[in-house]
Amino acid sequence: MQSESAIFARDPILYFADGNIVLSALTSEKKGTLFRIHKSVLSLHSPVFADMFALPEPPSGVNDAYDGVPLVHLHDDAIHVRELLQTFYQPTSLNLVRYDPNTPDKIRGCLLLAKKYQIKSLYDHLVKxxxxxxxxxxxxxxxxxxxxxxxxxxxxxxxxxxxxxxxxxxxxxxxxxxxxxxxxxxxxxxxxxxxxxxxxxxxxxxxxxxxxxxxxxxxxxxxxxxxxxxxxxxxxTSEELIHVFLGREGLQRFAQSLQWKFRHVACTKCCSGPIQDFFDSSSGTPTTC
Structure with missing residues (x-):
């Protein structure tokens, strides 16, 4: 197994008696999950898995067996692996709603693995x-x-x-x-x-x-x-926060410049005299006519 200290358990849903490959993965809490699924399903969706299963010799990572079938150890989060496999076996499990504030959390795991295993159709659908x-x-x-x-x-x-x-x-x-x-x-x-x-x-x-x-x-x-x-x-990140605050200050300066411009246009239509007469000498802001 991937870790002698980890305790592995069969996934309650994605463990099929007729499956011909077992995938193992760990969560961040070092809890292991076993998924017994079908090579044909993985190969249909992912060229990476298709190439792996097409090799004449056991591919790298297949160094064990479980329940009578080959065992592949994945270095991916078990939660993300489950989410990905559910899109193959239970497509409606990924319930996406327009404008949902939780969408990034819902799709992140699938996106990461869809990119890694070149599952283009799923990746494009989620990004869209x-x-x-x-x-x-x-x-x-x-x-x-x-x-x-x-x-x-x-x-x-x-x-x-x-x-x-x-x-x-x-x-x-x-x-x-x-x-x-x-x-x-x-x-x-x-x-x-x-x-x-x-x-x-x-x-x-x-x-x-x-x-x-x-x-x-x-x-x-x-x-x-x-x-x-x-x-x-x-x-x-700190860099992103700086971008936010610089952008906010830029927007504020732009809005202020527009305000001054519009006030100046209004003043020139109804008043006479040099432009400095229409600005407060202490603050430099436009005055009203």
Whole structure:
């Protein structure tokens, strides 16, 4: 076995009596799982497994047997292996919903193994779903914002305790930090602009991983009921946090420059005199006519 200290158990579902290959894998807690499945199913989906099983000699890693069939030790997380195999044997088990904030966590394991074992159809399907949650154009962003606004109005007008299973728009729309983590891990850069922009609009104290420790606990949930959003801020690296704050400052400066420009245009239409007359000498901000 992969570890003498690990205790292996047969998977309660993915262990078929007529299977002709056993895969073993460990979880992060060093608990082992055995999957008895079919070479033909693995070969159908993965050229990596197909090539492995086509070898005339036992492939690297097949150095043991279990329950009368070859045993292959995988160096992948058992939870991820189970998720991948379920897409082969139980396709409906991967229930994906548009805009689900938990999508990155749901698909990460399958994406990692689909990429490793060259399961292109599954990889492309999951990436397409992931990308669709994050706008790629201004029109798509406006459409998402409109949908969020409509959902917020529903919550505010209805008795959320009886008419909805959830209480906040935060529960039904994409979460940016986990999306950034997955996109950078698997090189899916298309979603990064929208995810970073969404983060730049959020209060850094609204951390999904530290709700219970937040000193303004009640105020935090009041903000969520009013439509504010939160993020898994603790997932970000220091470099990513710097990108967020630099982007936020850049947006603020741009908005301020537009404000000054529009005020200047308004002043020049109704006032006369040099431009400096319309700025406060102490702060440098535009004055009104």
């Amino acid at each position: 779903h992931f990308r669709a949650d994050w706008p790629q154009s201004l029109q798509e962003w406006d459409a998402l914002e409109e949908e969020i606004g409509l959902r917020l109005n529903q919550f505010q007008l209805a008795d959320i305790n009886t008419e909805f299973d959830i209480n906040y728009v935060d529960d039904v729309f994409p979460e940016p930090a986990s999306a950034i983590r997955l996109a950078r891990e698997l090189d899916i850069p298309e979603i990064l602009p929208a995810a970073f922009y969404q983060l730049s609009r959020l209060d850094v104290t609204h951390d999904r991983d530290r709700w219970a420790d937040y000193t303004g606990y009640d105020d935090f949930y009041t903000s969520l009921r009013e439509g504010e959003r939160s993020a898994h801020w603790s997932l970000l």
